[in-house]
Amino acid sequence: MTEWVDAFLRHLAIEKGASSHTLRAYRSDLNDFRSFVTRVGGARAERDLPGVVDARMIRAWLVDLHARRLAPASVGRRLAALRAWLRFLVRRGVVRANPARDVRSPRLPRKLASFLPIDEATALCDPRRSSGARRERDLAIVELLWASGLRVSELAGLALDDVERGERTLRVLGKGGKERIVPFGGGAARALETYLVTRGDGRGPLFRNARGGRLTSRSMHTIVRRMARRAGIERRVTPHTLRHTFATHLLDAGADLRMIQELLGHARLTTTQRYTHVSGDQLMRVYDQAHPRAHAAGATRARRIASGASG
Numbered sequence: 001m002t003e004w005v006d007a008f009l010r011h012l013a014i015e016k017g018a019s020s021h022t023l024r025a026y027r028s029d030l031n032d033f034r035s036f037v038t039r040v041g042g043a044r045a046e047r048d049l050p051g052v053v054d055a056r057m058i059r060a061w062l063v064d065l066h067a068r069r070l071a072p073a074s075v076g077r078r079l080a081a082l083r084a085w086l087r088f089l090v091r092r093g094v095v096r097a098n099p100a101r102d103v104r105s106p107r108l109p110r111k112l113a114s115f116l117p118i119d120e121a122t123a124l125c126d127p128r129r130s131s132g133a134r135r136e137r138d139l140a141i142v143e144l145l146w147a148s149g150l151r152v153s154e155l156a157g158l159a160l161d162d163v164e165r166g167e168r169t170l171r172v173l174g175k176g177g178k179e180r181i182v183p184f185g186g187g188a189a190r191a192l193e194t195y196l197v198t199r200g201d202g203r204g205p206l207f208r209n210a211r212g213g214r215l216t217s218r219s220m221h222t223i224v225r226r227m228a229r230r231a232g233i234e235r236r237v238t239p240h241t242l243r244h245t246f247a248t249h250l251l252d253a254g255a256d257l258r259m260i261q262e263l264l265g266h267a268r269l270t271t272t273q274r275y276t277h278v279s280g281d282q283l284m285r286v287y288d289q290a291h292p293r294a295h296a297a298g299a300t301r302a303r304r305i306a307s308g309a310s311g
Helices: 003-013 020-047 055-067 072-091 117-125 135-150 152-156 186-199 217-230 237-252 257-266 267-275 280-290 299-308
Strands: 169-173 179-183
Touching: 003 020, 003 072, 020 055, 020 072, 055 072, 117 135, 117 237, 135 152, 135 169, 135 186, 135 237, 152 217, 152 237, 169 257, 179 257, 217 237, 217 257, 257 267
Parallel strands: none
Antiparallel strands: 169 179
């Protein structure tokens, strides 16, 4: 099995542009399946992989994952990894069919992505909230995350040459090696210019650590959490929270969902829809502009409903 897992991962890396994080996750998931087969079927079953894989074996593995109290999302991810591997083997003629196609993924609870209202996002980016030797850098990070909607890995991967300061755009290398151009606004531009004065000239990573190396995604998570605490925000705030916030605020202002999809670098519109929220304020603006009876007595009730009041 190992040789076909290695071939699959090479395929993902070279032809699909998968990240090292994705490759590690796929290898871990497939190794877990192999360990399960060995445990229940012995060394002979492991030796005969992938030819002995069938739907019954896959379902037994899922039962084992549930028994180990893995979250439904983790179980679904492992099944997706196995399904992708078997699909690869079918295309290579190693196996005749993909039995994982007949196995249903666990149903996931639908969660609304968290985001910050405008006042909290503004407080987060208040220069008076930042302190310390790296305050200009840290402020530029949160400003750019809110202004651009970048994934934290994308922001950490930026080089100084990727920033077009005059045009206020970033050249971003996203998932699958796809490049896109993302604009950013005046607040982020001012914070970035202030930071670049302290950063100094020279090519290399846009955001540096104290030793001059590239600032990692993990460090950016720490910076965002620290600045959120200083802003008095009690909920958990991550760089992904600011990505959700970016999408939600654009949608609230009337931006087209497909435009937001392009800015976020999503391959599917359904992914973008999970990042967005319709606020009560936007709901009432649309109602007031579009409904012929918006200013009648019924509008008062609609406002109560939008704000969550009973009635």
